[in-house]
Amino acid sequence: MDQFTSHKALVAPLDRANVDTDQIIPKQFLKSIKRSGFGPNLFDEWRYLDEGQPGQDCSGRPLNEAFILNAARYQGAQILLARQNFGCGSSREHAPWALLDFGFRCVIASSYADIFYNNCFKNGIVPVILEDKIVNQLFEETFANEGYQLHVDLESQTVVTPKGESFGFEIDAFRKHCLLNGLDEISLTLADAELIRAYETKRKQTSPWLFDVIK
Amino acid sequence: MKPRTLYDKIWDDHIVKQREDGTALIYIDRQLLHEVTSPQAFEGLELAGRTPWRLDANLATPDHNVPTENQDAGVAGIVDPISRIQVETLDANCDKFGIVEFKMGDVRQGIVHVIGPEQGATLPGMTIVCGDSHTATHGAFATIAHGIGTSEVEHVLATQCLIQRKMKNMRVEVNGDLPFGVTAKDIILAIIGEIGTAGGTGYAIEFTGTTIEALSMEGRMTVCNMAIEGGARCGLVGVDDTTINYLKDRPYGPTSERWDQAVSQWRELKSDEGAFFDHIVILNAADIKPQVTWGTSPEMVVAVDAKIPNPAEETDPVKREGMERAYEYMDYEQGLAISDIKLDRVFIGSCTNSRIEDLRAAAEVAKGNQVASSIKQAMVVPGSGLVKQQAEKEGLDQIFTAAGFQWREPGCSMCLAMNADKLGNGEHCASTSNRNFEGRQGQGGRTHLVSPAMAAAAAIVGHFVDVRDFVSKTSV
Numbered sequence: 037m038d039q040f041t042s043h044k045a046l047v048a049p050l051d052r053a054n055v056d057t058d059q060i061i062p063k064q065f066l067k068s069i070k071r072s073g074f075g076p077n078l079f080d081e082w083r084y085l086d087e088g089q090p091g092q093d094c095s096g097r098p099l100n101e102a103f104i105l106n107a108a109r110y111q112g113a114q115i116l117l118a119r120q121n122f123g124c125g126s127s128r129e130h131a132p133w134a135l136l137d138f139g140f141r142c143v144i145a146s147s148y149a150d151i152f153y154n155n156c157f158k159n160g161i162v163p164v165i166l167e168d169k170i171v172n173q174l175f176e177e178t179f180a181n182e183g184y185q186l187h188v189d190l191e192s193q194t195v196v197t198p199k200g201e202s203f204g205f206e207i208d209a210f211r212k213h214c215l216l217n218g219l220d221e222i223s224l225t226l227a228d229a230e231l232i233r234a235y236e237t238k239r240k241q242t243s244p245w246l247f248d249v250i251k
Numbered sequence: 252m253k254p255r256t257l258y259d260k261i262w263d264d265h266i267v268k269q270r271e272d273g274t275a276l277i278y279i280d281r282q283l284l285h286e287v288t289s290p291q292a293f294e295g296l297e298l299a300g301r302t303p304w305r306l307d308a309n310l311a312t313p314d315h316n317v318p319t320e321n322q323d324a325g326v327a328g329i330v331d332p333i334s335r336i337q338v339e340t341l342d343a344n345c346d347k348f349g350i351v352e353f354k355m356g357d358v359r360q361g362i363v364h365v366i367g368p369e370q371g372a373t374l375p376g377m378t379i380v381c382g383d384s385h386t387a388t389h390g391a392f393a394t395i396a397h398g399i400g401t402s403e404v405e406h407v408l409a410t411q412c413l414i415q416r417k418m419k420n421m422r423v424e425v426n427g428d429l430p431f432g433v434t435a436k437d438i439i440l441a442i443i444g445e446i447g448t449a450g451g452t453g454y455a456i457e458f459t460g461t462t463i464e465a466l467s468m469e470g471r472m473t474v475c476n477m478a479i480e481g482g483a484r485c486g487l488v489g490v491d492d493t494t495i496n497y498l499k500d501r502p503y504g505p506t507s508e509r510w511d512q513a514v515s516q517w518r519e520l521k522s523d524e525g526a527f528f529d530h531i532v533i534l535n536a537a538d539i540k541p542q543v544t545w546g547t548s549p550e551m552v553v554a555v556d557a558k559i560p561n562p563a564e565e566t567d568p569v570k571r572e573g574m575e576r577a578y579e580y581m582d583y584e585q586g587l588a589i590s591d592i593k594l595d596r597v598f599i600g601s602c603t604n605s606r607i608e609d610l611r612a613a614a615e616v617a618k619g620n621q622v623a624s625s626i627k628q629a630m631v632v633p634g635s636g637l638v639k640q641q642a643e644k645e646g647l648d649q650i651f652t653a654a655g656f657q658w659r660e661p662g663c664s665m666c667l668a669m670n671a672d673k674l675g676n677g678e679h680c681a682s683t684s685n686r687n688f689e690g691r692q693g694q695g696g697r698t699h700l701v702s703p704a705m706a707a708a709a710a711i712v713g714h715f716v717d718v719r720d721f722v723s724k725t726s727v
Contacts, residue, residue: 052576053569054448054548058688063669067316067333069290069340071401087694090333120569121449124482125688126667127384128288129400150418150452150484151384151398158402208416209272221402222299225410228268228276232304232412235267235278243376245505245513246280249307250351250372 038160039218043141044187048105048113049178055118056125057152061134065090074130075137079105109182117174118145123152132159142188144195146171157211160218162188164195164205190216254523256420257487258455261395261520265378267412277415280377282407283363284311284350286341287669288382292405293344303348304411310372311345311352313338314362315669319632319659325356334670361635361661364388364602368472369637371501375490375517380407385602385685387478390487391471392494393520395455397484418485419529421454422522425462427536432719434612435470436604436683436702438462438534439477440542440552446532448550451483454530457522458488462536468497469608476603477685480549489521541718543589544687544700546577551687555705555717558588580689581697582677589715592699593625595678597710598692599703600632600659601666604683607641609703613683614647616707616722622655623713630657630672632664656710668693681709 065077076094085098099106122145132155144164156163178184187196196202268276316334329335345352353360367373375393384398471488478486505513540554562574622629631651633639648658665672666684674696687698708721
């Protein structure tokens with residue numbers, strides 16, 4: 037996983053609530069057996085005017101000019117500003133894979149669906165939670181100022197505006213540690229292998245049927 | 252000891268290591284695998300040179316991509332080459348690692364959330380995960396069961412554990428006798444209408460009350476299945492005789508003395524008197540009517556006899572904007588009633604409503620009637636090969652086909668359009684599935700979530716009708 041320490045980047049505003057993962061990456065692209073290559077199909081049904089097919093070259097497809105990510109001023113954005121309950125619905129990790137592949141390293145919203153939120157951390161994406169009032173302010177500033185950038189600093193857990201206004205955000209200490217250092221969670225868990233074995237031994241005594249073999 | 256909720260009890264039983272930041276390493280008893288969210292996990296495992304921690308805790312089946320016709324042809328019969336590769340990849344991974352898989356052509360194959368309980372691979376007190384958000388279904392058996400992403404699928408394969416933060420507890424209590432024609436699906440849709448699509452975010456929801464107690468396991472699975480549509484990763488129901496009777500003699504369940512030992516532990520799997528819930532919602536069954544979703548989020552739901560809500564009357568600006576977008580997507584005119592919506596297709600199936608009880612309810616309505624000529628397609632897709640077998644034994648397939656419904660083979664089918672079954676652009680569908688998101692059932696498709704009986708009645712009349720009137724009229 038890529039580490040995330042501090043990121044200053046262009047912000048793209050996606051001004052709608054309850055964006056579900058079917059919208060972030062539609063189902064036909066889930067047929068891929070890879071982790072990469074989903075970027076061209078991020079928000080496919082909103083981004084293009086035709087129906088996208090997996091494996092297709094997207095460069096010649098007709099763009100929906102009204103969709104915000106197609107606007108010239110937001111090209112190259114690495115921070116996605118979104119609304120409440122972002123990432124609801126399906127558990128597909130293809131959603132953060134598509135965001136990452138497109139270039140987003142950070143999402144800012146007032147709330148997220150639980151599974152999506154969790155999936156972000158596995159992929160070096162920081163899902164920042166800020167109050168509605170602050171998110172509203174950031175939307176206004178992004179719309180009003182072309183080239184608007186935010187500075188997301190994980191170490192200090194702050195989002196800093198171009199004017200220097202700083203907003204703090206919460207994040208689990210363990211997740212922060214993994215992101216800052218780009219750590220592989222599986223290795224960390226395997227360091228506790230003895231604890232896992234001890235748990236299994238104890239559990240086998242009290243509830244042996246839980247270890248009956250599926251065959 | 253402090254009174255604990257059902258969720259607290261199962262959580263406490265699975266802590267391998269508590270961390271200072273409030274997260275914990277949690278042991279996972281069962282992982283269910285399917286073809287869409289597992290290939291990258293197996294690949295990751297191999298690239299890191301790791302092997303599965305406990306092979307026998309896993310059970311796999313292909314479901315999302317499988318065609319619902321001509322399954323006898325096996326994997327080779329999947330026309331779409333990309334879908335075929337995905338199913339072949341699952342087969343190859345399970346063969347290579349030695350994971351039990353119900354492959355296409357196996358009568359036990361089906362939707363992963365139907366086969367787990369059916370086989371007794373879902374047992375009370377377990378922690379169960381799957382790379383699919385509708386894993387919440389298994390909570391009907393007093394388990395902590397939730398969807399995970401592919402990185403976590405790999406994590407569980409490699410370590411049999413997950414790093415989790417404990418959720419908060421919510422209790423949704425439904426009391427009283429269900430009115431005639433009102434089903435588990437209507438209960439959960441009404442609950443989502445009440446709490447909203449994010450109302451359960453951060454919570455595990457325990458469903459309680461006399462109405463839930465009176466539901467069959469199939470009904471409880473329908474309710475827990477859609478906990479995620481209310482934002483909650485987990486739904487749970489405590490153990491009672493209904494749970495235990497369902498599990499008796501299931502292939503992977505315990506037998507003889509172990510069964511007795513298990514049952515005595517399972518009996519404890521309910522919330523203690525006085526256990527603390529962070530949030531409580533109470534509904535009366537008598538107030539619930541057959542429900543129909545009108546918009547593009549499961550919270551956009553009303554009773555069948557209602558008009559489609561007018562966004563202008565919504566005071567919450569965020570909700571209003573969502574409603575306006577839904578109006579545009581669904582192409583509604585102001586003032587339409589639910590019964591005015593013209594339907595093109597009807598889908599009875601999915602992990603929400605494809606079990607034997609669901610098919611019986613739909614067949615009861617379909618019996619002796621004909622699908623309306625305005626309906627392009629009405630299909631019934633059983634949740635597993637065993638459900639299909641049982642339905643055929645009861646003659647339900649004959650009832651459906653005589654009425655003009657297509658009788659298909661098991662799979663996720665039109666719930667998510669990853670296979671050949673999908674909606675065309677602009678088509679309206681009465682669907683027993685779980686999500687009415689834009690494009691979910693096919694690009695430009697317009698989904699209305701309903702119960703199996705309501706879907707069957709809609710197929711026959713060509714538009715939504717109150718199944719309560721329909722049944723009483725036709726049975727006279």
